[in-house]
Every structure is written in C-alpha cells, then in structure tokens.
Amino acid sequence: MTDIEDLYQEVILDHTKRPRNFREMENASCKAEGYNPLCGDKVTIYLKMEDDRVTDISFKGAGCAISTASASIMTESLKGKTRAEVESLFNTFHGLVTGEPRASQEAADLGKLAVFSGVSEYPVRVKCATLAWHTLLSSLKGSREAVSTE
Amino acid sequence: MRAIGDALVTPSSERQERNLYPHAGFDVWKIREDFPILKQEVHGHRLVYLDNAATAQKPQAVIDALVHYYTADNSNVHRGVHSLSERATNAYEETRAKIKRHINAAESREIVFARGTTECINLVANSYGRANVQADDEVIISAMEHHSNIVPWQMLCEERGARLRVVPINDDGEMIIEEFEKLLNSRTKIVSVVHVSNSLGTINPVRQIIEMAHDWNALVFIDGAQAAPHLKIDVRELDCDFYAFSSHKMFGPTGIGILYGKAELLEAMPPYQGGGDMIRSVTFEETTYNTIPHKFEAGTPNIAATIGFGAAVDYLNDIGFDPIAAYEHELLAYGTEALSEVPGVRLIGTAREKAAVLAFVMEDIHPHDIGTILDRQGIAVRTGHHCAQPVMDRFKIPATVRASLAFYNTTEEIDALIAGLHKVKEVFG
Numbered sequence: 129m130t131d132i133e134d135l136y137q138e139v140i141l142d143h144t145k146r147p148r149n150f151r152e153m154e155n156a157s158c159k160a161e162g163y164n165p166l167c168g169d170k171v172t173i174y175l176k177m178e179d180d181r182v183t184d185i186s187f188k189g190a191g192c193a194i195s196t197a198s199a200s201i202m203t204e205s206l207k208g209k210t211r212a213e214v215e216s217l218f219n220t221f222h223g224l225v226t227g228e229p230r231a232s233q234e235a236a237d238l239g240k241l242a243v244f245s246g247v248s249e250y251p252v253r254v255k256c257a258t259l260a261w262h263t264l265l266s267s268l269k270g271s272r273e274a275v276s277t278e
Numbered sequence: 279m280r281a282i283g284d285a286l287v288t289p290s291s292e293r294q295e296r297n298l299y300p301h302a303g304f305d306v307w308k309i310r311e312d313f314p315i316l317k318q319e320v321h322g323h324r325l326v327y328l329d330n331a332a333t334a335q336k337p338q339a340v341i342d343a344l345v346h347y348y349t350a351d352n353s354n355v356h357r358g359v360h361s362l363s364e365r366a367t368n369a370y371e372e373t374r375a376k377i378k379r380h381i382n383a384a385e386s387r388e389i390v391f392a393r394g395t396t397e398c399i400n401l402v403a404n405s406y407g408r409a410n411v412q413a414d415d416e417v418i419i420s421a422m423e424h425h426s427n428i429v430p431w432q433m434l435c436e437e438r439g440a441r442l443r444v445v446p447i448n449d450d451g452e453m454i455i456e457e458f459e460k461l462l463n464s465r466t467k468i469v470s471v472v473h474v475s476n477s478l479g480t481i482n483p484v485r486q487i488i489e490m491a492h493d494w495n496a497l498v499f500i501d502g503a504q505a506a507p508h509l510k511i512d513v514r515e516l517d518c519d520f521y522a523f524s525s526h527k528m529f530g531p532t533g534i535g536i537l538y539g540k541a542e543l544l545e546a547m548p549p550y551q552g553g554g555d556m557i558r559s560v561t562f563e564e565t566t567y568n569t570i571p572h573k574f575e576a577g578t579p580n581i582a583a584t585i586g587f588g589a590a591v592d593y594l595n596d597i598g599f600d601p602i603a604a605y606e607h608e609l610l611a612y613g614t615e616a617l618s619e620v621p622g623v624r625l626i627g628t629a630r631e632k633a634a635v636l637a638f639v640m641e642d643i644h645p646h647d648i649g650t651i652l653d654r655q656g657i658a659v660r661t662g663h664h665c666a667q668p669v670m671d672r673f674k675i676p677a678t679v680r681a682s683l684a685f686y687n688t689t690e691e692i693d694a695l696i697a698g699l700h701k702v703k704e705v706f707g
Contacts, residue, residue, distance in 0.1 A: 132650075132651050132654045132701075132705055133705065135650070136647070136651075136705050136706070141705075141706065141707065166646075166662060167644070167645070167646035167661065167662055167676075167677060168662065168663055168670070168676035168677045169646075169676075170676075190676060191644065191676075192644035192645075192646040192647050193643075193644060193647045193706075194646075194647070250650060252650075253646075253650060256646065
C-alpha cells in the first residue's frame with residue numbers, strides 16, 4: 129500500500145497553495161478552456177508562441193490540488209519548448225501518471241513533473257493530472273471547443 | 279463500546295458517552311451482520327461506507343432472493359404456461375403487491391415497474407407531459423432538484439414551447455414556499471419536486487406543496503429516490519398524482535424502480551415505449567394496448583431485480599421505519615455536531631427538516647482531494663456536484679463532500695470520518 133503522502137508530495141502542495149504563472153494573459157496567441165465534470169475542475173490555458181516556441185504560458189481556473197499543481201508545474205516546464213518538445217513531454221508525462229509508459233516513445237526528461245509519479249496509484253485522479261495538458265494541446269491545435277475529460 | 283476498525287481510534291468523547299446503543303428495538307450491530315459487504319477492509323482499514331445516497335448496500339435477504347430466483351425459478355414472466363414461468367410471474371407480481379401495501383396505494387395496477395426514478399420521470403414527462411402540456415403552459419420544479427428531475431422537464435418544455443419555472447431555496451437549503459405560491463397560476467400544469475434532496479438532505483413539505491398545486495389544478499410528481507430509504511411513504515395521505523423511487527437506494531438491486539400513478543391518470547396516458555407485454559393484440563394495421571400497469575412495461579423486465587426489490591421492502595418493514603427514522607435522526611444529530619467542531623468545516627444544507635445527509639466543504643481544500651485521502655482510510659464518501667449543479671451554483675461552491683448515512687452506520691464510523699478529516703488537514707498542512 130502506498131502512503132497518501134506519495135500522492136500529495138511537498139512540491140505538489142506548494143504549487144497548489146501558490147500556483148505559478150496563475151494569471152490571465154493579454155495578447156495570448158492561443159487560449160483554451162478545459163473542464164472535468166467529475167470534480168468540477170475548470171482551467172483556462174493561455175499561450176504565447178513565437179517561431180514554434182512557447183515564449184509565455186499561464187493559466188487561470190479552480191480545481192483540486194492535483195489539477196492545480198499539474199497546471200502550475202506544466203507552465204513552469206514548458207517555457208522555451210518547441211511544439212514537438214511539448215508533445216514529447218506530454219507523452220512521457222502521460223505514461224508516468226497512468227503507469228503505462230509508451231515503449232515506442234523516447235522518454236523526455238520530466239524534471240519537476242516527476243513528482244506526479246504517485247498519481248498512477250490513483251486511477252480516478254489521472255484526469256485531474258492531465259486536464260491542463262489536454263487543454264494545452266487543444267489550444268496548440270487551435271481548437272475552440274472546450275476540452276472535457278469525459 | 280465496540281470498536282469496529284482501526285480507523286476508530288478516537289477516544290470516547292463526551293458525545294460518545296451519550297450512548298446511542300442499544301436502541302429500543304434497534305440493534306445496529308445485529309443489523310450490520312445482515313450486510314456481508316460491510317465486513318471487508320479497504321486499504322487496510324475496515325470499510326466505513328458513507329455513500330448511501332448514491333446507492334445503499336444489500337442485506338443477505340436480498341442477495342438470497344436473487345440467487346434463489348436464478349437457481350430455482352428463472353423463467354420469463356406473464357407468458358409461459360409452465361411451472362417455472364408461473365413461479366417467476368407470481369414472485370414478480372408479488373413485489374408489485376408488496377409495494378402497493380408499502381406505499382398504501384389503492385390498487386396494485388397503480389404500480390408501474392421501470393428501471394429507476396430517472397426513467398419514471400422520463401415516462402411521465404414523455405407520456406403525460408407531451409399529451410397535456412401545451413405552448414405557454416408552465417412546469418414548476420425547485421432549485422434543489424437532481425439533474426434527472428430537471429432535464430426531462432426542460433426537454434418537454436422546449437418541445438412544447440412551455441415554460442420551466444424554478445422555486446428558489448434559502449441559505450439553509452429549504453424551498454421558499456412563499457415563492458412557490460407566487461409561481462403557481464392557471465397555466466401551471468405540472469409541479470415536480472424532490473421529497474428529500476440528495477445534495478442537501480432537505481425534507482420538503484410535500485403534503486403542503488401538493489395541496490397548493492392542486493388548488494390550481496396542477497398535477498404533482500414527487501421524486502422520492504432519497505425519501506424511500508428513510509421515510510414511510512403514504513401516497514394516499516399525500517394525495518400525490520405520481521411518486522417514484524428506485525430499489526437500489528433502498529437496499530434492493532440496481533436497475534429497478536417504481537412509478538406510482540393514480541389509476542385514472544395512468545389509464546388516460548399514452549404508452550411510453552412499444553414492445554412486448556405492453557400490447558393486447560397486434561396487426562400491421564392496429565395495435566391494442568394492454569391495461570395498466572402493463573401498458574407501460576414494454577419488453578422483458580428486470581425480473582430478478584424486481585423480486586430482490588420485494589425482499590428489500592420486506593426487510594425494511596421487518597425492521598420498521600419508525601425505529602429506522604429515530605435511529606438515523608440521532609445519527610444525523612451526532613454527525614452534525616461532530617462535523618461542526620472540525621475547524622474550517624462548513625455544512626451545506628442545514629434545513630430544519632432533514633434526512634441523514636452531511637454535505638460540507640472544508641476551508642480551501644477541494645472535495646476531490648478530501649475524498650481520495652478518506653478513501654485511503656477506508657472511508658467511502660461522495661465528492662462532486664452530486665448531479666445537482668444548480669445547487670452548487672446557489673451556494674457558490676464547485677463541489678461538496680457528502681457523507682450520507684444509513685441505519686447500519688454507527689457513531690464510531692462518524693468518529694472515523696472526523697479522524698479522517700483531521701488526517702486531511704495534516705496532509706495539507
């Protein structure tokens with residue numbers, strides 16, 4: 129049995145209480161909204177892209193500790209990344225939180241995102257950890273439809 | 279005092295010393311023996327099941343009824359001439375008779391079997407509603423309805439060009455009767471309200487609501503999904519036109535529920551679905567419909583669950599609704615006081631007349647996180663909007679934690695919940 133503290137690690141709690149890049153963005157090049165009907169989590173991702181590179185990223189919203197921390201750490205991890213690097217990082221992150229690493233993918237360096245390893249023990253919380261990511265990818269694709277985890 | 283699990287380490291408080299056990303004629307420890315599922319451990323802790331408003335656990339008598347049916351009597355109903363079909367039909371129709379007696383309906387044919395409360399609401403909205411609600415008519419619901427008592431009426435109103443009116447609730451989660459009175463008028467065709475709120479626990483004054491609606495010749499549908507497990511229902515005393523509830527919330531199997539409707543209303547209503555059992559004769563030119571209740575029961579029904587439902591009704595009546603209500607009332611008082619003492623906890627739903635539902639929020643810790651941490655201590659609660667998003671909007675919260683109690687719950691389990699909440703605070707520092 130894993131301890132509950134494996135899920136709610138210090139870094140996660142810190143980002144929940146003091147989320148980084150938690151602001152609206154003027155002149156965002158893309159913006160997308162995500163919603164998790166299971167727990168009512170809502171997130172809006174703002175993105176500024178220049179030459180296929182993330183130059184600024186921020187978010188607003190309200191959600192549980194896992195979804196807020198995930199959005200916060202995601203924004204910290206993605207500044208300066210290219211679109212391909214973002215997608216690669218998401219694939220590795222997805223493998224981490226679902227406990228099913230995609231063998232065919234080359235693992236990206238997760239850095240601070242590794243604190244979400246505990247999520248794989250809590251399958252119902254995977255959606256919380258990935259909501260911001262799914263929303264981000266939707267904004268990159270320029271979709272105007274709100275993302276739902278359902 | 280018996281401890282029932284390692285989560286229950288909280289020392290006896292002053293509350294505990296006001297010993298709730300043994301109750302006159304009500305032995306919760308003996309009752310717990312009837313529910314095999316409660317004996318298990320979850321994450322190394324004895325299961326503390328506090329999600330009864332979502333679905334209740336099943337006593338051995340219900341499980342045995344299902345096993346017996348499939349082992350000895352399995353057959354289709356209403357058709358065969360052979361012995362098995364006769365036994366199955368008798369057992370199936372016996373549930374209808376039991377429920378008729380249980381809710382004091384005038385006749386068994388006023389009891390229609392459906393999949394559950396949701397299907398019953400859809401049945402009435404589609405059958406009675408589409409035949410009787412015209413453009414500019416009005417349907418009234420309340421602000422504390424479950425989505426299933428909102429959406430079918432919204433769909434009906436949209437189709438007919440009718441208006442859906444909503445009775446507001448106050449800060450305690452009680453329906454504001456003066457506002458209901460103002461909404462009633464000669465265009466009001468249907469009033470559909472919940473008897474007991476799933477998200478707040480509020481017990482609505484349905485007798486009064488029905489009388490007020492009838493003064494305007496409006497029909498009243500009562501959603502009794504959360505009332506049936508806790509209260510003795512008397513449809514003739516209430517004088518409701520329709521009443522519905524689900525088996526699985528009253529300790530019976532899933533997939534079966536009943537619609538009570540006054541016979542003259544059901545007779546006048548067009549069928550809801552076409553198929554077997556609901557017809558008397560079919561040619562390609564014309565179909566003659568069966569009599570009520572069968573007119574509304576197309577297709578092979580959920581026979582096993584219906585028979586199990588009958589066993590659940592018997593089980594509840596053997597214990598008795600008066601002892602159940604008295605015990606649950608004390609459990610609710612105990613839980614309300616205990617939760618109120620946890621710093622940062624705010625109860626959502628503080629109606630004077632209330633069933634055993636404890637919904638709350640805790641500081642800025644999201645209910646979903648609370649639910650996960652409690653689960654790791656073996657405590658099952660529901661977190662989220664409980665299919666009542668308008669209620670969440672009313673209280674300006676995204677979600678609540680809901681501990682919903684049944685008569686097999688104990689004060690020790692409430693202590694475990696409180697200890698669990700202290701653990702949540704510890705994790706969140």
